[in-house]
Amino acid sequence: NAGVMQNPRHLVRRRGQEARLRCSPMKGHSHVYWYRQLPEEGLKFMVYLQKENIIDESGMPKERFSAEFPKEGPSILRIQQVVRGDSAAYFCASSPRTGTAGELFFGEGSRLTVL
Amino acid sequence: QKEVEQNSGPLSVPEGAIASLNCTYSDRGSQSFFWYRQYSGKSPELIMSIYSNGDKEDGRFTAQLNKASQYVSLLIRDSQPSDSATYLCAVNAGNQFYFGTGTSLTVIP
Numbered sequence: 001n002a003g004v005m006q007n008p009r010h011l012v013r014r015r016g017q018e019a020r021l022r023c024s025p026m027k028g029h030s031h032v033y034w035y036r037q038l039p040e041e042g043l044k045f046m047v048y049l050q051k052e053n054i055i056d057e058s059g060m061p062k063e064r065f066s067a068e069f070p071k072e073g074p075s076i077l078r079i080q081q082v083v084r085g086d087s088a089a090y091f092c093a094s095s096p097r098t099g100t101a102g103e104l105f106f107g108e109g110s111r112l113t114v115l
Numbered sequence: 116q117k118e119v120e121q122n123s124g125p126l127s128v129p130e131g132a133i134a135s136l137n138c139t140y141s142d143r144g145s146q147s148f149f150w151y152r153q154y155s156g157k158s159p160e161l162i163m164s165i166y167s168n169g170d171k172e173d174g175r176f177t178a179q180l181n182k183a184s185q186y187v188s189l190l191i192r193d194s195q196p197s198d199s200a201t202y203l204c205a206v207n208a209g210n211q212f213y214f215g216t217g218t219s220l221t222v223i224p
């Protein structure tokens with residue numbers, strides 16, 4: 001039973017390039033969350049998606065960042081025109097449900113370095 | 116503003132002692148409560164979940180929830196050096212999971 005799968009695990013981009021991070025939730029999970037974590041800091045919520053729907057994107061920067069969770073395939077977090085401040089670990093997590101008993105399971109993360 | 120507060124630490128305990136980690140939350144509508152362990156450079160790993168007032172034990176770990184005081188705690192008995200990590204408290208309210216900034220625990224051999 002595979003866990004939450006993220007790729008790439010490590011990504012290096014130059015300023016101005018695009019970064020695409022992928023996340024396949026655990027089997028049977030339809031809720032996907034993306035978090036960003038800077039070194040020595042806590043997890044910052046970015047976006048919550050269900051299949052084909054963005055439910056809550058209140059943590060996403062207004063520009064350059066977008067996310068999707070299509071009917072088929074993984075969820076994708078896209079960062080356009082990356083800047084050095086985007087360097088961070090990006091974690092995807094999935095849950096089978098929200099509310100009581102909705103546990104959240106994390107992938108291994110994608111570590112983005114912007115040169 | 117929904118907040119989850121934790122002491123950042125660092126918390127140091129000798130091997131074999133009890134480590135006590137605390138967390139408070141602001142949203143009285145919170146429904147579910149979780150403790151995650153995160154080793155340096157790794158992803159958060161769920162170690163305990165608790166949904167009702169009282170204690171919940173799992174091996175060396177005990178989670179305690181007091182909704183009236185909006186307080187969650189995690190006790191680690193017989194602490195081991197391998198327990199050295201950052202412990203994140205998380206609270207689920209509606210669609211959202213809110214995380215504290217974590218408490219760094221070091222278990223000294």
